[in-house]
Amino acid sequence: MTHPHQGVVVEVTNKIVVILERDGQFSNVSFKQIGYVPVIGETVTYQSKQLAYKPLAVITMAALMLLSVLSFGRFYEAEAAYIVVVDINPSFEVRLNEAEEVIDIVAKNKAGRSLLAGLPDQDRPAMIEDVLKQVFVVAEQQGYFVNARTVAASVIAKDTKNQQKTDALVERMKQSVLNERIDLEATIETTATYQAAETEAISINYYKHFKSLNALGEVEKIDEIKGKSLNEIRAMFSKKAETEKGNSQRVSERDKNSNANNEQVIRPKSKQNPATEMPNNQSVTKGEKNHSGKESQSNAEKPSSAKGINKGANQPGTQQPEKQQDTEMTKPERQATGKENERSPAIDQAQKEEQKPKNDKRKNNDKEQPKADVSLPNSDLTEETQGNQAKPNQESQAAKARGKGNGH
Amino acid sequence: MEKQRMEALINRAKTGDVIARETMIKHYKPYILNVVHHVLSRYVTWSDEETSLALIAFNRAIDTFKHDQGKSFVNYAYLLIKRDLIDYLRKNKVAPRELLSSEEETHPYHDQKAVEQYQEAIQQSELTEEILEFKAVLASYQISLSELEASAPKHKRSRRRLIEMSEAFCQHTTLVQQLTTKQRLPATAFSKRSGFQKKTIEKHRKYLIALILLKINPQWQRLTTFVTLQTGGEQDDPSSPRGSR
Known part of the structure; x- marks a missing residue:
């Protein structure tokens, strides 16, 4: 887009022609716009290219528009x-x-x-x-x-x-x-x-x-x-939670079983303290009722000892506090080890009959029993042998007691 | 250069006054260079052979110019320079644009307008004189004509406003005196007296000085018409096209 302009040449340099236009505007124009080299004072007509769209400007404008359109989404976001x-x-x-x-x-x-x-x-x-x-x-x-x-x-x-x-x-x-x-x-x-x-x-x-x-x-x-x-x-989620719950129940049962097994393994201690067999916060009787299966299992293995324990536990002197941890129970166990051994069914029966226990022999038994506790390995066989060993002693003590009783 | 002063200088130069001759050459130097540039259609410097030939031709024009023949000195000098250059080019077998155009001028169609063209040429030579003088005066203010485009406002209304400012400035003789003696525009004093913003004055200082110089030199009749506020319709062009000179 070009506009024709007319003016008087007032200066010609090696690059431009200075033209004074009729409205008082001085314009620096290239020779190319005029077409030849004018003389000072000559009136010339030239085409202004001020509004002409240059290729570079057009490309730049198009690129800017494209960029703005493309980046609109990003700006919007x-x-x-x-x-x-x-x-x-x-x-x-x-x-x-x-x-x-x-x-x-x-x-x-x-x-x-x-x-x-x-x-x-x-x-x-x-x-x-x-x-x-x-x-x-x-x-x-x-x-x-x-x-x-x-x-x-x-x-x-x-x-x-x-x-x-x-x-x-x-x-x-x-x-x-x-x-x-x-x-x-x-x-x-x-x-x-x-x-x-x-x-x-x-x-x-x-x-x-x-x-x-x-x-x-x-x-x-x-x-x-x-x-x-x-x-x-x-x-x-709920399905997963249910399966988790089921698993946790199974796990808890398994844990209890494993606890019971552990109790079996440390049977000598559990013989002495019945509280170790019951779950936490539960009395022995409750444990018998609630976990009859487990108790029966252990009782099946140790019927005589279990009975003895129950009897012993029912006695006021040997009752343990209801809320007591397994670990806490070990101390009274050790303290009562000798007494528990004394209170085997045969001895109890003899005590009930005669009401005169032999203190000397008891002391001997007390001394022997802890040794047996320490020395005995955790096996059923040892328990049986222990039981067998204990039985003749108890029988002999009972016989002695009877003899004494008869003597009196 | 005023006509009387120019005649006096030419007469003194003819009688052997070197200073007068030197003054004439110095005054017309841009024109001489421009004519060579125009004839050869290429830019030349003072070290070129063609410009030396042009200077010799101009020197001869000073010696041979006669006031009573009704010719302007500028046109006479232009004619001599052009002929010498054409002779030189013919000797060197070069055909410049001007040679072809001069042949075209001899066409019968152009002969019909020869008288008109002659009159126009006279007017244009006077305008050229004014431009050369104007350029010389501007140079004393450290302003070149090529700088005026950047200093002049782009908008027509703003240019009119500046023309009004220059007219207002010329009404204050003390300010004009300060400008011509110190060759510096008293912008602050002018701003206080006229009420125009100093920022505007400073922004268009060079253009304003050019306008004021045109206003305070009414002898430049043709140039002044370019910067006069046009109240009515189109003003007559002080110079008609030179044609194909």
Whole structure:
């Protein structure tokens, strides 16, 4: 685009021609614009190229426009201060600016698109609460709340410093759906999690469920939860929890069994103190009643000793405090070791009959018994031999007692 | 250069006054160079052979110029320089643009307008004289004509505003006196007296000085018309196109 100009040449240099125009404008013009070398004082006409589009300028302009168009999305995304990702089963994102006003709603899946298509195009509310209400109404109409009224939402704040503001936003969201009878799970997530979910092409709500399930070992790949509804994922959680509970029960039973085995192994101690057989916070009788199977098992192995223990335990002098740890019980066990041995059924019977125990022999037995405790290996065989060894002593003592009694 | 002063200088130079001759040459130096540039269609410097030939031709013009023949000295000098250069080019078998154009001038169609062209040439030579003088005066203010484009406002209304400022300046004789004696624009004093912003004055200082110089030199009749506020319609062009000289 050129404009013709006319003026008088006032100066000619090696590069330019200075022209004085009629409106008092001095113009420095190249020889090319005039076409020849004029003489001073000559009136010349030339074409100004001030408005002509230079190729470089055109290319620059086109590049700038292209760049601005391409980077529009990025700039637009940068404007969003909060991103609220909502999953009913349709997924959508609500983007909010610094003032927590809705600037955009983006569908994240096909169902989300159909859901958002049901929203009115005009008069969209600016507040997130109103948007959620509007969306939930449409979701109800489209039948997404037939089976369950569960909604998961994650709030991603660009500025993580103002935590209170984000908390308030989440609280407002929860309050907004109180009357809607909707179970809204709203959490605050980090931008890193959001980006990780974006790279996995899955909603952040599903992504965090996947992380939890993956940690539990329920799922290995993210594809396993893709396409599942929130309720199905919740069912996976509850199923896992049930299996965990069952396992824990089995584990607890196994633990108890192993405890019982341990008790069997340290039978010499348990013979002396019946409290070791019962579970914590339980008396011996309770233990007999509640764990009759286990007790019977141990009793089957040691019928005579078990009876002796029970009898001994029922005696006021040997009763242990009800709430006593196994470890605490070892001390009184050791103290009562000799007495317990004395109170074997045969001796008790003899004591009841004659009421005159032989203190000297008891002392001997007391001295021998701890040695047997220490020396005896933890085996049934040793217990049997111990039992066999103890029995003749008891019989001989009883015979002696009878003899003495008869003598008196 | 005024006509009387120029005649006096030429007469003195003819009688052997070297200073007068030197003054004439110094005054017309840009014009001599420009004519060589114009004829050869290429830029030349004072070290070129063609410019030496042009200076010799100009010197001869001083010696042979006659005031009573109705010719302007500028046109006469131009004619002599051009002829000498053409002779030189013919000797060297070079055909410049000017040689071809001079042949075209002999066409009968151009003969019809020969008288008009002659009149126009006279007017243009006077304008050339004014421009040369104007350029010399500006140089004393350390301003070249090529600087004025950058100093002048781009917008027509702003230029009108500056022309009004120059007219306002010329009304204060003391300010004009300060300008011509010190060769420096009294911007602060002018701003206080006229109310124009000093920033505007400083921004367009060189252009404003050029306008003021044109205003305070009314003898440059043709040049002054370029910077006069046009109240009515189109003003007549003081110089018509030179044509294909």
